[in-house]
Amino acid sequence: MLKTKFENFSVYNLSIEYPAACHVEFNSKNRRECGDIVFHFPDRERVFVSWGELEKAQKRFQEVEEEAEYSIGALKKKRYVKRLVKLSSDTLSLNSHKGAYNRVKMENMRPRFLPGKKVASSELYSVHLHCEKSSRYFVIHTDALSTDASKDFGEVFDAMLKSFRCH
Numbered sequence: 284m285l286k287t288k289f290e291n292f293s294v295y296n297l298s299i300e301y302p303a304a305c306h307v308e309f310n311s312k313n314r315r316e317c318g319d320i321v322f323h324f325p326d327r328e329r330v331f332v333s334w335g336e337l338e339k340a341q342k343r344f345q346e347v348e349e350e351a352e353y354s355i356g357a358l359k360k361k362r363y364v365k366r367l368v369k370l371s372s373d374t375l376s377l378n379s380h381k382g383a384y385n386r387v388k389m390e391n392m393r394p395r396f397l398p399g400k401k402v403a404s405s406e407l408y409s410v411h412l413h414c415e416k417s418s419r420y421f422v423i424h425t426d427a428l429s430t431d432a433s434k435d436f437g438e439v440f441d442a443m444l445k446s447f448r449c450h
Contacts, residue, residue, distance in 0.1 A: 287439060289446070292320065296417060299332060300446035302439060316419070322443075328436055329426040330443060337413055340420040348374075350420070351383035351411040358389070358407075365402055366390040375410070378448050382412040386437075389427060405429055408440050416450040423447065 289300040292307060295315040301307070301322045308321040319333040344350040351372075359367045371386045387409075390402050405427035413420050425440060 287442070289442065291446075292322075294320070296450055297332075297334065297421070298446070298448045299423075299443055301330070301443060324436075330440065331422070331424050331426070332447075333422045333424075334419045334449075337415070337418045337420050340413065347381060347383040347411045347413055347420075351385055351409065354409065354411070354422070355385060355387060358387070361391075363391045364389055365392055370406070375444075377410065377412055377444060378414070378450070380412045380414055380449070382410045382444075384408075384410050391427070403429075408437065410444060412449070414449040419449065421447075421449055 288303040290303045291298055291300050294309070294313070295318075302324065304325050306323040308323060310319055313319065317335040319331060322330040322332075324330075340350060344353065355367070355369065358364060366389070368388045369385060370388050371384075373384045375382045375384050385408070387407050388404065389407060390404050392402060407425055407427055409422065409424035411420070411422050423444060425436070
């Protein structure tokens, strides 16, 4: 079971609980309308919370599922991505909003100057949601996780998601 001590981070009427061992990076250019926060874990994992103006997102995407699929498609086009497979996709409720949850496995090319395998396998988790009340969209996602770390990290990510408040 998860035995991690969590602390609360709150800004611009959004909040999320994160493991106390994390280093929090807050961009000085953040505004209530748009911005991002990075939670750096001791073992190099990272969780990002990004937000922006809902009106801009809705001009491109009526549903959060469309936005999530677009993000996955954009990731597939990255030069370093050799293969990307969706492991799971679900709809969940976060702070009374419908969220599009995705977990993907990615094989990416390692830089040539690094020793070892030329292809590294990793997993990514992401959730997209639209909040009418705050007039913002939110994306909560991980950096690429080694497949060994992803099992335990999935529990931590889920705990962070459950604590998320956007208004």
